[in-house]
Amino acid sequence: MTPTRVRLVRLRTALLALTLAVLVVSLWAFHSVQNTAETVRDRTSQAVLEVTAARAALVAADAAAVASFASGEAKLAGPGQEYANQLALASQSLARVAEFNQAGEDGGNALQVVESQVAAYSGSIGQADVHFRQPDAAVLGAVDLWHASRLLHAPGGVLEELEALQGRQRDALDRQLSSTGMSLPLLPLWLLPVLALLVLLVLTQLYLKKRFRRVANVPLLAATVLVTAIGAALVFTLISRDRLDSVGERLDGVAAARGGQIQAADDAGQRRLADLLTEYCDEEQGCGFTADEFRSKARQTTTVATDNTRVATAGVKAVAADASDAAESGGREFLIPAGTLLAGGLVLLGLHARIDEYRYRR
Structure with a gap:
């Protein structure tokens, strides 16, 4: 086998090996980012x-129930339609959380606790x-209402459990983003096989032009264009991964x-x-230490209600x-392979x- 044929065979082997490396790295990168993006979009x-x-x-339901009892409407309409509507919305949201849960067994256990507490809350109302x-x-009704509200607000109650679950x-979400192992600062590392293949393709064409005095090798030129397109696809894949970080920031907002609210x-x-x-409290003895402390703290709250509905919706x-x-x-997913x-x-x-050309030359 002539030295030229040996060199050509080695170039072909190296080019095919790098092509395989580009295929593996690009597909892995794409599917890693794509699977994470779809999970974040559809579930997390x-x-x-x-x-x-x-x-x-739940907060709206509790406020509506208290308002109904305080105004006396409860004697005619019970806790009220607003209470029923908000409690139904809360139940629907909890069912969706169970469907989309990404917090594993801890999340599932927390949901079970919350659902049992919500059922107890509804029973007390x-x-x-x-x-x-x-x-x-x-007076017993006021006690029941107080007990129901404590199921929501007490330490370890529904609202605290939901905040922890959130x-x-x-x-x-943070774990899913970090598990991809990909980000724009690491782009050169992921593009390394593509860049190596492009360099070798260019060197091969220069060698062929010098050795065989041909103007251009059309198949190799076409391969160079395709590999460049694959590199661009990999860049867009990593940019897509970077967009996922903004999802977390938007969720925090x-x-x-x-x-x-x-x-x-x-x-x-x-x-x-x-x-x-x-x-319903005795003027001299009060309602008891716990209830009196609650009344004192509740009257000291001065949270200003702001309409953030538009901000939240946006x-x-x-x-x-x-x-x-x-x-x-x-x-x-089709372009890369x-x-x-x-x-x-x-x-x-x-x-x-x-x-x-060199098959039978010695």
């Missing part, structure tokens, strides 16, 4: 949003309704906006509950848009004739 971001929605609905309708049992879902609505509802309890839409953009494949395999075929075609 939804889980975080639904937890915040459940918290808001129903019992308060029964007592408030009885002429001589209004944190777990948000942590799950939505959580902050809704958190402000939740706190303001909750403070208003708790102040109203404190006023209601005062009506944030939810932005989360959906960023997550959808990150999960948009742009056909790269088809383009790489075609480039390998063009490499074989471009070198076959030159190698064949």
Whole structure:
């Protein structure tokens, strides 16, 4: 075998090996980012949003029930339609959290605790309704209402558990983003096989031009164009991964906006509950240390209600848009394997004739 043929065979082997490396790295990068993006879009971001929605609905339900009992409407309509609607919304959100849960077994256990507490809360509100309708049992109704509210607000209660669960879902998002092992600062590392293949393709064409005095090798030129396109696809894949970071930032913004609304609505509802309890407390002995402490704290809250509905709504839409953009494949799932395999075929075609010229030379 002549030295030229040996050199050509070695070039072909090196080009095919690098083509295989480009195929493996590019497909791994694409599927890693794509799977994470789809999970974030379809499950993780939804889980975080639904937890915040459940918290808001439960606070609104509690405030509506207190308002109904405080105004006397409960004697005719019970806790009220608003209470029923908000409690139904909270139940729907909790069901979706269970469906989208990304916090593993801890998240599932927390959901079970929350659902049992919500059921107990609903039972206490129903019992308060029964007592408030009885002429001589209004005090018992106030006690039931106080007990129901404590199920939501006490340490370890529903709202605290939901806030912890929201944190777990948000942590799950961070773990998913870090698990891809890809980011724009690492772009040169992931592009290394592509760059190496491009350099070798250019050197091979220069060698063939010098050795065989041909103007250009069309198959190798076409392979170079394809590999360049694959490199561009890999860059867009990493840019998509970078968009996922903005999803987390958007979720934090939505959580902050809704958190402000939740706190303001909750403070208003708790102040109203404190006023209601005062009506049934003994003027000299009070309501007991725990209830008196609650009334004192509730009346001291001065949270200013701000309408962050537009901010929260815009944030939810932005989360959906960023997550959808990150999960948009742009056909790269077909371009990468088809383009790489075609480039390998063009490499074989471009070198076959030159190698064949030296098949029988010694």
